[in-house]
Amino acid sequence: MEQHCGLITGNKEPVPLKSISVTLSINDFVASVSATLNYENEEKVPLEAIFVFPMDEDSAVYSFEASVDGKKIVAELQEKMQAHSIYEDALSQGHQAYLLEEDDYSSDVFSCNVGNLQPGAKVAVTLRYVQELPLETDGALRYVLPAILNPRYQLSEQSTNSCLNIKTPIVPLEDLPYTLNMVVTITSQHVIERVQSNCCLSPIQYLADDKMSAQVSLAEGHKFDRDVELLIYYNEVHSPSVAVEMGMQDMKPDSLMGAPSAMVSFYPDIPEVEASKACGEFVFLMDRSGSMGMHMNSQMDSQLRIEAAKETLLLLLKSLPMGCYFNIYGFGSFYEKFFPESVKYTQETMEEAVKRVKDLEADLGGTEILRPLCDIYKAPSILGHPLQLFVFTDGEVSDTFSVIKEVKLNSKRHRCFSFGIGEGASTSLIKSIARVSGGTAEFITGKDRIQTKALGSLKSALNSSVGDISLSWILPPGLSASMLSPEHAVIFRGQRLIIYARLNGTMPQVESSGEVCLKYTLQGKSLENRVTFSLQPKANKSFTIHRLAAKSLIQRKDLGSHETSEGEKEDVVNISIQSGVLSSFTAFIAINKDLNQPVQGPLATRVIPWPMMLQDLPVHGFDSYYDDTSDVALASRFSLCEESVEDDVHREREDNGFGENFAMQLISLQNANGSWELDEHLTKILGTSLEDIKAANPVKDRDPSMWATVLAVLWLHANEKDLKCEWELLERKAVAWLHDNAGSSIQMLVQAASSLLKVSVTPAVFGF
Numbered sequence: 142m143e144q145h146c147g148l149i150t151g152n153k154e155p156v157p158l159k160s161i162s163v164t165l166s167i168n169d170f171v172a173s174v175s176a177t178l179n180y181e182n183e184e185k186v187p188l189e190a191i192f193v194f195p196m197d198e199d200s201a202v203y204s205f206e207a208s209v210d211g212k213k214i215v216a217e218l219q220e221k222m223q224a225h226s227i228y229e230d231a232l233s234q235g236h237q238a239y240l241l242e243e244d245d246y247s248s249d250v251f252s253c254n255v256g257n258l259q260p261g262a263k264v265a266v267t268l269r270y271v272q273e274l275p276l277e278t279d280g281a282l283r284y285v286l287p288a289i290l291n292p293r294y295q296l297s298e299q300s301t302n303s304c305l306n307i308k309t310p311i312v313p314l315e316d317l318p319y320t321l322n323m324v325v326t327i328t329s330q331h332v333i334e335r336v337q338s339n340c341c342l343s344p345i346q347y348l349a350d351d352k353m354s355a356q357v358s359l360a361e362g363h364k365f366d367r368d369v370e371l372l373i374y375y376n377e378v379h380s381p382s383v384a385v386e387m388g389m390q391d392m393k394p395d396s397l398m399g400a401p402s403a404m405v406s407f408y409p410d411i412p413e414v415e416a417s418k419a420c421g422e423f424v425f426l427m428d429r430s431g432s433m434g435m436h437m438n439s440q441m442d443s444q445l446r447i448e449a450a451k452e453t454l455l456l457l458l459k460s461l462p463m464g465c466y467f468n469i470y471g472f473g474s475f476y477e478k479f480f481p482e483s484v485k486y487t488q489e490t491m492e493e494a495v496k497r498v499k500d501l502e503a504d505l506g507g508t509e510i511l512r513p514l515c516d517i518y519k520a521p522s523i524l525g526h527p528l529q530l531f532v533f534t535d536g537e538v539s540d541t542f543s544v545i546k547e548v549k550l551n552s553k554r555h556r557c558f559s560f561g562i563g564e565g566a567s568t569s570l571i572k573s574i575a576r577v578s579g580g581t582a583e584f585i586t587g588k589d590r591i592q593t594k595a596l597g598s599l600k601s602a603l604n605s606s607v608g609d610i611s612l613s614w615i616l617p618p619g620l621s622a623s624m625l626s627p628e629h630a631v632i633f634r635g636q637r638l639i640i641y642a643r644l645n646g647t648m649p650q651v652e653s654s655g656e657v658c659l660k661y662t663l664q665g666k667s668l669e670n671r672v673t674f675s676l677q678p679k680a681n682k683s684f685t686i687h688r689l690a691a692k693s694l695i696q697r698k699d700l701g702s703h704e705t706s707e708g709e710k711e712d713v714v715n716i717s718i719q720s721g722v723l724s725s726f727t728a729f730i731a732i733n734k735d736l737n738q739p740v741q742g743p744l745a746t747r748v749i750p751w752p753m754m755l756q757d758l759p760v761h762g763f764d765s766y767y768d769d770t771s772d773v774a775l776a777s778r779f780s781l782c783e784e785s786v787e788d789d790v791h792r793e794r795e796d797n798g799f800g801e802n803f804a805m806q807l808i809s810l811q812n813a814n815g816s817w818e819l820d821e822h823l824t825k826i827l828g829t830s831l832e833d834i835k836a837a838n839p840v841k842d843r844d845p846s847m848w849a850t851v852l853a854v855l856w857l858h859a860n861e862k863d864l865k866c867e868w869e870l871l872e873r874k875a876v877a878w879l880h881d882n883a884g885s886s887i888q889m890l891v892q893a894a895s896s897l898l899k900v901s902v903t904p905a906v907f908g909f
Contacts, residue, residue, distance in 0.1 A: 154184075154747060155183050155184055155318075155747075156318040156319065156747065156749060156750065157180045157181060157182050157183070157184075157188055157190045157255070157258060157747055157749075158178060158179070158180055158190065158192060158318070158319045158749045159179050159180065159181050159318070159319050159320075160178075160179045160319050160320045160321070160322070161176060161177070161178055161179070161319060161320070161321045161322075162176070162177045162179070162321075162322050162323075163175070163176045163177075163286060163321070163322070163323040163324075164176075164323075164324055164326075165284065165286075165323060165324070165325045165326070165371075166325075166326050166327075166328075167274070167282070167284065167325065167326070167327045167328070167329075167373060168327075168328050168329070168685075169328075169329050169330060169331075169375075169382070169384075170273065170274045170276070170282050170406065170637075171271060171272070171273060171274065171685055171689070172271065172272045172273075172274055172284050173269070173270075173271050173683060173685060174200075174269065174270050174271070174272070174286075175267060175268075175269045176267065176268055176269075177265050177266065177267045178192065178253065178265070178266045178267075178268075179263070179264075179265050180255055180258060180262075180263065180264045180265070180266065181262070181263045181264075182258045182259060182260055182261060182262050183261075184260060184745070185260050186260065186744075186745045187257050187258060187259050187260065187744055187745070188255075188257075188258045188744060188745050188746070188747050189232070189254060189255070189256045189257070189258070189744040189745070189746050189747070190254070190255040190258055190747050190749060191252060191253075191254050191307060191746065191747070191748045191749065192252065192253045192254075192255075192748075192749040193250065193251070193252045193304050193307050193309050193748070193749075194250075194251055194252075194253070194287070195249055195250055195251075195287040195565065195568075196249055196250075196251055196270070196287060197249060197272060197285060197287070197568045198248045198249040198567075198568040198569040198572055198573065198696075199272050199273055199568070199572065199692070199696075200270040200271075200272045200692075201270055201271050201272065201688045201689055201691065201692035201722045201723075202241070202243075202251070202268055202269070202270040202722065202723040202729075203269060203270060203271065203683075203688050203720070203721045203722050203723070204216075204267075204268065204269035204270075204721070205239070205241045205266070205267070205268045205269075205729035205731065206266070206267050206731065207239050207255075207264055207265070207266050207267075207731055207733065208264070208265040208266075208267070209237065209262075209264050209733055209735075210263075212733075212735070214239070214731045214732070214733050215731065216239060216241065216729035216730055216731035217729070217730055217731070218717065218718055218721055218723065218727050218728070218729055219718070219727060219728065219729075219730055220714055220718075220726065220727060221242060221725075221726055221727055221728045224240060224242070224727070224728035224729070224730040225240070225728070227730050227732070228240045228254070228256065228730055231256070231257075231732045232256045232257055232744065235257065236257065236732050236733060236734050237255075237256065237257045237258070237259075237264075237732070237733035238254075238256040238257060238730070238731070238732050238733070239253075239254065239255055239256070239266060239729075239730070239731040239732075239733075240252075240253070240254040240256070240728060240729070240730055241253050241254075241268060241723070241728065241729040242304070242723075242727075242728035242729070243723055243724065243725050243728075244304050244725070245701050245702045245703075245725055246540045246541065246542060246701055247540070247541045247542070247567060247569045247570075248541070248542075248569045248573075248696075248699070248701075248725060249567055249568040249569040250304060250569075251304075252304035252307070253266060253268070256744065257744060268729075269683075271683065271685045271688050271689055272284075272689075273639060273689060274373075275582075276408075276636075276637045277372065278593075278594070278597055278635060280374065280375075281337070281372040281373060281374050282372070282373045282374075282375070283370065283371070283372055283584075284370070284371045284373070285368050285369065285370050285371075285584075285586075286323065286368065286369040287368050287564075287565070288321070288365050288367055288368050288369060288564075307748055309748055309749075309750065310748055310749075310750035311750060312750045317365055317750070318750070319365075319749075320363075320365070321359070321363060321365050321369075322358070322359060322363070323358060323359045323363075323369065324356070324358045325356065325357050325358060325371065326348075326354070326355075326356050327354065327355045327356070327357075327373060328353065328354045329353050329354075329375050330353070330382070331353065331375035331376050331377050331380075332351070332352045332353060332375065332376045333345075333347070333352055333353065333354070333355045333373065333374070333375060334374040334375060334376055335374050336355070336357055336371060336372070336373050336374070337371070337372040337374075338357075338369070338370060338371050338372070339367060339368070339369070339370045339438075339586070339588075340359060340360070340363060340367065340369050340370075341359070341360035341363065342357045342358065342359060342360055343357055343358045343359075343360055344357075345357050367438060367564055368564045368565070368586060370586060380408070381405075381406060381407045381408060381659075381670055381671075381672040382405075382406045382672060382674075383403055383404070383405050383406070383655075383657055383672055383674035384403065384404045384674075384678075384686060385401055385402070385403045385644070385674065385675070385676060385678040385686075386401065386402050386403075386404075386678050386681050386684065386685065386686040386687060387401050387648075387678050387680065387681075388400045388401055388402065388684075388687065389684065389687075392719075395645065396719065397625075397643070397687070397690070397691060397694075397716065397719055397720060398684065398687050398691075398719055398720055400643045400644060400645060401643070401644040401648060401678065402625070402641060402642070402643055402644070402686045402687045402690050403622065403641070403642045403643075403644060403674075403686070404639065404640075404641055404686045404689065404690070405612070405638075405639070405640040405641075405642065405657050405672075406637060406638070406639050406640075407637070407638040407640075407659045407670050407672075408636075408637045408638070409607070409632055409636075409638070409659065409661065409668070409670055410670070411607060411632065411633075411634040411635075411663060411668075412634075412663070413600075413604065413634055420462075420465065420525065420526060420527070420603075421462075421465045421466070421526050421527060421528075421529050421602065421603070422465070422466040422467070422483050422522075422523050422526040422527065422528045422529065423457075423461060423465060423466070423467045423468075423529050423531065423599075423602070424467065424468050424469075424470065424483065424517055424528065424529070424530050424531070425454060425457060425467070425468070425469045425470070425531045425533070426470045426472065426510070426513060426514070426517070426530065426531065426532045426533065426534075427450055427454065427469065427470065427471050427472070427501070427533050428450070428471075428472060428473075428508065428510075428533055428534035428535060428562070429447070429471040429472060429473050429501065429502070429503055429504060429505040430472075430473040430474075430503065430505060430506060430507055430508040430535070431473070431503055431504075431506060431507075432446075432503070432508070432535050433445075433446045433447045433450065433503035433535055433562070434446070434447055434502075434503035435535070435563060436563075437449060437562070437563050437585070437586070438563060438564055438586055445503075446503070446535055446562050446563050447501065447502060447503040449562070449585075449590075449591045449592070450501070450533055450562065450591065451498055451499065451501055452591075452592055452802075452805055453533070453591050453592045453595045454469065454498045454501075455495060455498055455499075455805065455808060455809060456592055456595070456596060456808065456867055456868070456871070457531070457595060457596070457599055458491055458494055458495060458498070459491075459808055459809075459811050459871040459874075460596065460599055460870035460871045460874070461486050461491075461813075462486070462603070462874070463486060463487075463813060463814055463874075464485070464486065465485075465486045465526065466483040466484060466485055466486065466523055466526050467483060467484065467486055467490075467494070468480050468482070468483040468484065469494060469497070469498070470513045470516075470517070471501060471505060472505065472508075472509065472510055472512075472513045473504070473505020473506040473507055473508065473509070474505060474506030474507040474509055475505060475506070475509070475512075476505070476509075476512060476513035476516070477505070478513075478516075479493070479494055479497055482520055483520070483523065486813060487813060488812055488813040488814065490813075491812075491813040492813075495809060499809075508534065508535075508536075508538045509538075510532070510534065510538055510544055510570075511543055511544050511547060514544065514547050514548065515547060517530065518547070518550075518551045522554060527554075527555065527556075528554060528555035528556075529555065529556055529558070529602040530555055530556070530557045530558070530578075530580075531557075531558045531559075531560070531595070531598070531599075532557060532558070532559045532560065532574065533560045533562060533591070533595075534559075534560070534561070534562065534566070534570070534571075535561070535562045535563045535565070535566050536561050536562075536565070536566030536567035536568075536570050536571055538567060538570060540701075540703075541567055541569045541570040541573065541701075542700045542701035542703065542704045542705075543703070543704055544570060544574065545569075545570070545573040545574055545577060545700060545704075546700050546704045548573075548574040548577055548578050549577040549578070549700075551578075552577050552578045552579065555578060556578050556579050556580040556602065556631065557574050557575055557578035557580040558575065558580045558581055558582075558583075558598040558599075558601070558602065559571045559572075559574050559575045559580065559581075559582045559583070560582075560583050560584075560585060560591060560594065560595060560598075561582070561583070561584040561585065562585050562591060563585070563586065564586050566584060568584075571583075571584065573696070576696070579631045580598075581598055581601065581633060581636065583595075583597075583598065590864075590867070592864075592867045593864070593866055593867055596866060596867050596869070596870060597635075597866065599870065600634075600869075600870065601633040601634060601635075601636075603870075604633070604634055607631060607632045607633075607661045607662070607663050608631075608661065608662050608663075609660070609661055609662040610628070610631075610632060610659070610660070610661045611659075611660045611661075612624070612640060612657060612658070612659055612660075613657070613658045613660070614642075614655065614656070614657055614658075615655060615656040615657075615658070616644075616655045616676075617649050617653050617655070617676070619646045619647045620644060620645070620646040620647065620648065620649070620655075620676075621644070621645050621646055622642045622643070622644055622645070623642060623643050623645055624640070624641075624642050625641040625642055625643055625690045625693065625694060626639070626640045626641045626642070626690075626693055627697060632661065638659070641686070641689065641690035641693055643690075648676060649676055652675075652677060653676050653677075654673050654674060654675055654676055655673070655674055655676055656671060656672070656673045656674070657671070657672055657674070658670070658671045659671075687720065688720055688721070688722050691716055691717075691719075691720035691722045692722050694716050695713055695716055695717060695722060695724050698712055698713050698716075699713045699724050699725055699726070701725050702725065702726070705726075710726055713725075713726050714726050714727060803826050803860070804857070804860065804861045804864070804868075806822075806826055807823070807826050807853060807856065807857070808868060808871065810822055810823060810826075810853075811853070811871060811874075811875070812846075814874070814878050815850070815871065815873075815874030815875040815876075815877060815878035816846045816847075816849070816850045816875065816878050816882075817846060817849040817850045817852075817853045817875075818845075818846060818849060819831075819834065819835070819838075819845035819846060819848060819849035820849075823849055823852070823853065826856070827852060827856060827898070829897075834848075834852070834897075837893060837897045838893070839886075839889050839890060839892075839893040840883075840886050840889065840890065843883070843886065844882065846882075847879060847882060847883040847886065847890060848890060848894075850875050850878065850879055851879065851883075851887070851890040851891055851894045851907075852894050852897075852898065853875070854872055854875050854876070854906070854907075855891070855894050855895065855898050855900055855902060856898065856900075857872065858900065858902045858906065859898060859900035872906075876906070876907055876908055879907065880908060887907055887908075887909065888904075888907075888909060891904075891907055
């Protein structure tokens with residue numbers, strides 16, 4: 142039987158990749174990474190080893206070199222087609238050659254080719270990159286070393302140039318032939334409070350008494366079964382900062398790499414304001430491809446992605462303000478939408494949507510997101526209701542650049558909030574569609590709850606946006622600043638702003654400083670943040686800030702070979718080669734001419750496998766590339782897993798679509814206006830009888846929904862306080878409804894409900 146989707150089914154060939162060693166240095170909120178791939182050819186024939194691997198799309202790869210028998214061979218960055226030609230010529234002449242490139246269709250997938258690896262030869266290949274670290278809502282900096290290469294859904298018209306077309310073998314964890322080790326050094330201007338990880342780490346070692354430097358490493362025996370995620374907590378992470386870096390001495394002083402560069406980090410203290418009550422068109426675009434039937438992560442007790450998505454949709458629906466507009470799309474190989482066009486949010490439309498959400502399954506095949514996006518964008522705008530798009534996907538899509546371009550074309554009329562679900566989601570897709578539209582991107586892995594992050598983004602979407610953003614510089618005479626980063630149209634509460642600038646002119650020879658001021662308006666009020674910085678920068682041989690600035694410029698222009706204009710492509714190649722930062726139009730090429738043995742016949746090709754836990758294959762409807770009906774063995778191999786999931790789904794449907802999750806059952810009962818009905822469904826969750834509840838009502842002559850609503854809010858505080866961030870918006874609706882309808886009776890209702898349920902809350906919860 143033909144090997145399908147890279148699964149190794151029988152004759153296992155030796156794998157030349159033996160180990161991966163990663164050295165990670167984190168300085169404040171920038172990561173510098175050196176990853177070494179150690180190869181050894183144990184076969185009797187010369188090989189070409191191909192390793193296709195994921196990397197965060199924000200990574201600026203700037204160095205690639207090989208070490209052969211103690212000799213270092215440094216790669217050059219060249220235009221990609223030229224690099225390919227040199228690589229093929231070198232192999233045909235019997236040389237050893239090395240090629241590192243970014244995929245044409247997705248900027249978070251890379252391939253490394255080691256050509257003409259002779260029998261018995263050992264080679265170490267090292268690549269280096271720098272990366273900004275994103276900030277989590279709890280203030281943690283997040284670094285991820287991807288260990289999961291998800292198969293990407295393939296469009297039939299996909300170019301043969303894509304390394305996504307290489308059938309990467311996927312093996313069970315226990316059969317993975319190479320190991321991973323990682324050492325992490327952290328230095329900061331702030332105290333390092335703690336480091337957390339989804340993997341076992343060695344105990345943290347502080348390198349100084351001030352706790353501003355520390356070291357950790359992956360524990361011995363680390364299994365390569367998940368993305369390695371680190372969360373670094375500093376104190377005072379929100380304070381603004383400016384770092385200045387001198388340019389390269391051998392470059393023109395007014396060029397991108399020759400002039401000094403500055404990296405400005407602001408964390409504006411934007412106060413939370415009352416959300417607009419009826420402003421916005423909210424469209425939720427939900428991935429329903431087969432892979433959404435997988436678990437959230439490699440732990441079998443983790444929630445299925447589609448079930449987490451359904452809970453999230455319900456919470457979002459219940460949290461929308463009355464009078465807004467909304468719609469829900471599901472997509473896979475094709476797409477479905479709940480309503481022909483966005484509808485006004487009413488009790489009737491909400492009830493219909495909730496009913497349909499409960500029946501959603503991961504049953505729409507592959508992952509084609511472009512067509513539903515185009516359908517959303519072609520609809521006319523609703524006056525006074527700006528479009529807010531929420532995209533939920535596990536991101537296993539191939540041609541991300543087409544999607545990014547479509548979002549970018551429509552960026553003036555909407556914001557896109559994107560969510561990558563589960564390990565292996567495409568960072569290129571998730572981050573880029575948020576970046577080009579002025580939204581935010583979130584990744585949900587490990588024990589993260591998609592519900593928490595989605596509701597946080599909804600709060601941002603509902604909040605009044607910050608406007609009139611401007612940045613001004615106060616610098617010594619003879620020095621000026623020109624922006625390298627794009628203008629920011631919007632800043633959200635809790636969002637960090639990173640800006641790159643080039644300093645033009647003559648740097649002062651004596652101790653001096655500059656100042657940057659960020660100004661913005663919020664609800665008519667003018668606000669500002671200021672930060673003073675030194676103009677005596679330290680030397681940095683990695684030129685980290687320059688390369689991050691170059692990466693920022695490349696990201697704005699580089700949309701792959703099919704979506705980038707010729708003019709933009711030329712700009713990208715120039716920036717890439719000048720800065721040494723890899724792009725989709727350039728590649729690193731290195732030749733070892735010491736090896737000069739003519740190749741006898743074609744080289745044997747060995748594609749390096751990636752791990753996949755067997756239970757993590759999709760079970761509800763395989764994405765296109767698991768969809769080959771001839772592969773009966775594959776389907777039967779996982780039939781036990783499929784049956785158990787189907788049983789879970791059946792059990793869940795027996796009880797209002799949310800099983801034993803009483804909080805979700807309670808939330809599903811809430812009306813669109815924020816109230817609850819007093820009925821047996823509610824009293825069952827409260828754990829008492831309808832008669833007893835009615836008897837305890839202190840205002841029996843008034844609308845019983847007032848009593849029911851107070852009881853529901855108190856129950857949430859008593860039983861789900863840890864997840865308050867998820868139901869805070871729907872609670873606000875409930876309290877607002879009570880003030881409009883119960884008036885002076887609220888205090889009496891709360892006292893009676895507290896006595897009945899034996900719970901107490903602060904009076905502020907109900908606004909008194």
